Amino acid sequence: MLRIRKLPIIIFALFIIVFPLVSRLIPAIQNYPDLMIFAGIYSLITIGLSLLMGYAGQISLGQAAFYGIGAYVSAILTATYGLNPWFCMVIGMIVAAIVAVLVGVPSLKLKGHYLAMATLAFGIIVFIIFNEEVEWTGGPDGMSGIPGLSLFGFAFDSVEKYYYLVWFFVFSVFVFTINVIQSRTGRALRAIHSSEAASSAMGINVSRFKVVVFVYSAILASLAGSLYAYYLNFINPSTFDLFFSIKLLIMIALGGMHDIWGAIIGAFLITFLSFEWLHFFEEFEVIVYGVILLLVIIFLPQGMVGIPKILKGLFNKKVSNG
Amino acid sequence: MDKESRGKILEVEKVSMVFGGLMALINIHFNAKEGMVKAIIGPNGAGKTTLFNIITGTFSPTEGVVRFRGKPIQKLKAHEIAELGISRTFQTIELFGNMTVLENVMVGCHTRTRSSFIASGLRLPHDKHKEEQIRAKAMEILEFVGLAEKFSESADSLPLGGRKMLEIGRALATEPTLLCLDEPAAGLNETETEKASSLINAIKEKGITVLLVEHDMKVVMNISDEIMALNYGEKIAEGLSEEIQNNPKVIEAYLGSSEEDRA
Numbered sequence: 356m357l358r359i360r361k362l363p364i365i366i367f368a369l370f371i372i373v374f375p376l377v378s379r380l381i382p383a384i385q386n387y388p389d390l391m392i393f394a395g396i397y398s399l400i401t402i403g404l405s406l407l408m409g410y411a412g413q414i415s416l417g418q419a420a421f422y423g424i425g426a427y428v429s430a431i432l433t434a435t436y437g438l439n440p441w442f443c444m445v446i447g448m449i450v451a452a453i454v455a456v457l458v459g460v461p462s463l464k465l466k467g468h469y470l471a472m473a474t475l476a477f478g479i480i481v482f483i484i485f486n487e488e489v490e491w492t493g494g495p496d497g498m499s500g501i502p503g504l505s506l507f508g509f510a511f512d513s514v515e516k517y518y519y520l521v522w523f524f525v526f527s528v529f530v531f532t533i534n535v536i537q538s539r540t541g542r543a544l545r546a547i548h549s550s551e552a553a554s555s556a557m558g559i560n561v562s563r564f565k566v567v568v569f570v571y572s573a574i575l576a577s578l579a580g581s582l583y584a585y586y587l588n589f590i591n592p593s594t595f596d597l598f599f600s601i602k603l604l605i606m607i608a609l610g611g612m613h614d615i616w617g618a619i620i621g622a623f624l625i626t627f628l629s630f631e632w633l634h635f636f637e638e639f640e641v642i643v644y645g646v647i648l649l650l651v652i653i654f655l656p657q658g659m660v661g662i663p664k665i666l667k668g669l670f671n672k673k674v675s676n677g
Numbered sequence: 678m679d680k681e682s683r684g685k686i687l688e689v690e691k692v693s694m695v696f697g698g699l700m701a702l703i704n705i706h707f708n709a710k711e712g713m714v715k716a717i718i719g720p721n722g723a724g725k726t727t728l729f730n731i732i733t734g735t736f737s738p739t740e741g742v743v744r745f746r747g748k749p750i751q752k753l754k755a756h757e758i759a760e761l762g763i764s765r766t767f768q769t770i771e772l773f774g775n776m777t778v779l780e781n782v783m784v785g786c787h788t789r790t791r792s793s794f795i796a797s798g799l800r801l802p803h804d805k806h807k808e809e810q811i812r813a814k815a816m817e818i819l820e821f822v823g824l825a826e827k828f829s830e831s832a833d834s835l836p837l838g839g840r841k842m843l844e845i846g847r848a849l850a851t852e853p854t855l856l857c858l859d860e861p862a863a864g865l866n867e868t869e870t871e872k873a874s875s876l877i878n879a880i881k882e883k884g885i886t887v888l889l890v891e892h893d894m895k896v897v898m899n900i901s902d903e904i905m906a907l908n909y910g911e912k913i914a915e916g917l918s919e920e921i922q923n924n925p926k927v928i929e930a931y932l933g934s935s936e937e938d939r940a
Contacts, residue, residue, distance in 0.1 A: 531798040531799065532798070534797055534798050534799070534800045535794060535797050535798045538792060538797030538798075538800075538804065538808065539783075539787065539790060539792045539797060539807075539808070539811070540792065540794050540797050541797075542776070542780060542783060542784050542787070543784065543787055545773065545775060545776060545780075546773045546776070546784045546787075548775070549772075549773040549774055549775050549776070550771045550772075550773060552735065552755075552767070552771055553767065553771035553772070553773065553847075554784070555734075555735075555754070555755035555756045555759070556733060556735075556755055556756075556759055556764065556765050556767075556771075556848075557756075557759060557764075557784050557785050557787050557788065557847065557850075557851055558756050558759035558760050558787050558788025558851055559756055559784070559787050559788075560754075560756045561756065567794055571794070
């Protein structure tokens with residue numbers, strides 16, 4: 356039975372709550388809460404992507420576009436039109452959902468490489484729009500003057516405050532998604548992944564479910580984009596390029612695609628690798644990612660979440676061998 | 678439902694199916710009466726599975742009409758047909774291998790339950806309650822097909838006989854009134870075949886109409902009320918089981934004939 360245990364979630368939540376208090380005391384990791392804001396933002400996207408790819412078995416190379424839609428809708432409506440940031444965040448999610456329906460209905464009928472190509476093309480088109488619609492988006496120079504978030508007069512204006520805000524969203528989404536996975540909907544998704552023919556014979560409307568999950572993943576990416584924009588108060592198109600879509604795939608491949616935990620672990624690892632540990636590779640970073648992806652696919656097809664299982668297997672072997 | 682349709686749960690009228698240049702089915706006409714077991718027999722490539730795929734909505738026929746309880750269904754999608762009450766098993770077993778035995782049957786309960794993405798995500802109490810009902814119903818079905826003890830095992834780990842039974846159980850979970858079984862006894866040993874036969878009889882006793890594609894003639898003769906024989910996409914005989922057994926055309930189709938005979 357697919358049961359996702361509660362205890363690790365609680366432990367992880369406690370870790371997230373306590374971490375900033377500890378890191379404050381240790382100079383070497385003082386900047387980590389800032390990185391973990393990004394890890395949280397990426398987690399929002401990878402959770403959706405994990406449901407889409409790992410559970411429903413549909414690939415998307417266009418998630419950066421939805422991330423960008425969230426960021427740009429929030430940026431334009433707040434910086435240019437002065438609307439309420441929270442309201443704009445919701446509008447961004449609605450726009451992303453509508454775009455996901457328009458893109459998903461025709462393209463989710465495609466399989467394998469064709470679906471990958473269709474979402475890839477979509478991502479590139481949106482990226483071009485961000486660059487070329489200078490009047491709206493500021494073009495390659497980007498947009499500044501995006502306000503921060505505040506609620507009833509409480510401004511999320513420090514790293515720590517924003518950290519807790521982002522991780523509040525991540526946990527809400529995480530628990531919501533876990534509930535979906537363990538429900539009738541989640542079963543239907545895993546069924547579709549396993550056999551589309553049998554799923555439809557069981558009365559599952561396969562194309563509808565695929566679109567629903569695609570829309571959900573788009574909404575989460577858009578939410579992440581808005582949070583990103585309100586955190587940095589500045590955005591430019593290069594954040595939402597094709598490489599970021601691929602980076603997201605690397606995150607869930609590295610963390611583990613068939614386990615929702617993999618989404619979070621992958622987001623963490625790639626965030627720390629790219630901002631902290633791989634800095635000295637500079638422009639060779641891409642190559643390092645390629646190597647990581649290759650190694651994971653060959654040696655850890657289940658991602659990091661598969662490591663305990665492998666270790667357990669090795670241990671059992673040792674014991675039985677003597 | 679008009680007068681002519683009464684008692685006939687399934688009516689197939691002048692159905693033809695062409696794949697490229699291949700005539701897989703040619704002008705097939707038959708029906709199945711409510712509550713009976715009707716077998717479709719014929720050599721490999723006769724078009725039996727194609728006929729199943731048309732009835733269950735995997736393909737739309739090139740020509741012809743399929744009526745279920747008087748309603749034309751040939752244009753409907755597979756999931757819509759499942760919702761109307763036609764379920765099936767597959768010749769090449771199509772279980773959800775990544776799930777447990779119980780979960781496979783729970784997926785079968787899909788059409789008879791409702792829940793929205795948002796309700797399940799928020800874990801609303803009525804959604805939780807429904808999950809328990811589905812689980813109870815799935816366990817009941819596993820009991821019926823004799824797999825209750827293996828409920829927590831992965832579907833792939835079952836032996837062939839178990840997987841065949843599980844496919845039937847999963848199909849039953851959709852609460853069908855017409856059940857299409859594609860070679861339920863293929864590859865089974867004698868005891869397992871016996872088990873499959875008595876299960877099909879038990880299904881019939883529940884009032885479910887069964888459409889059966891099967892090569893094992895002993896099974897076919899044991900449990901079917903009527904038989905239709907296909908060969909090269911054409912119907913060559915139809916009638917009560919005893920009649921078909923001795924039909925010369927059927928015997929010829931199975932045993933083959935010399936070139937002169939065919940010419």
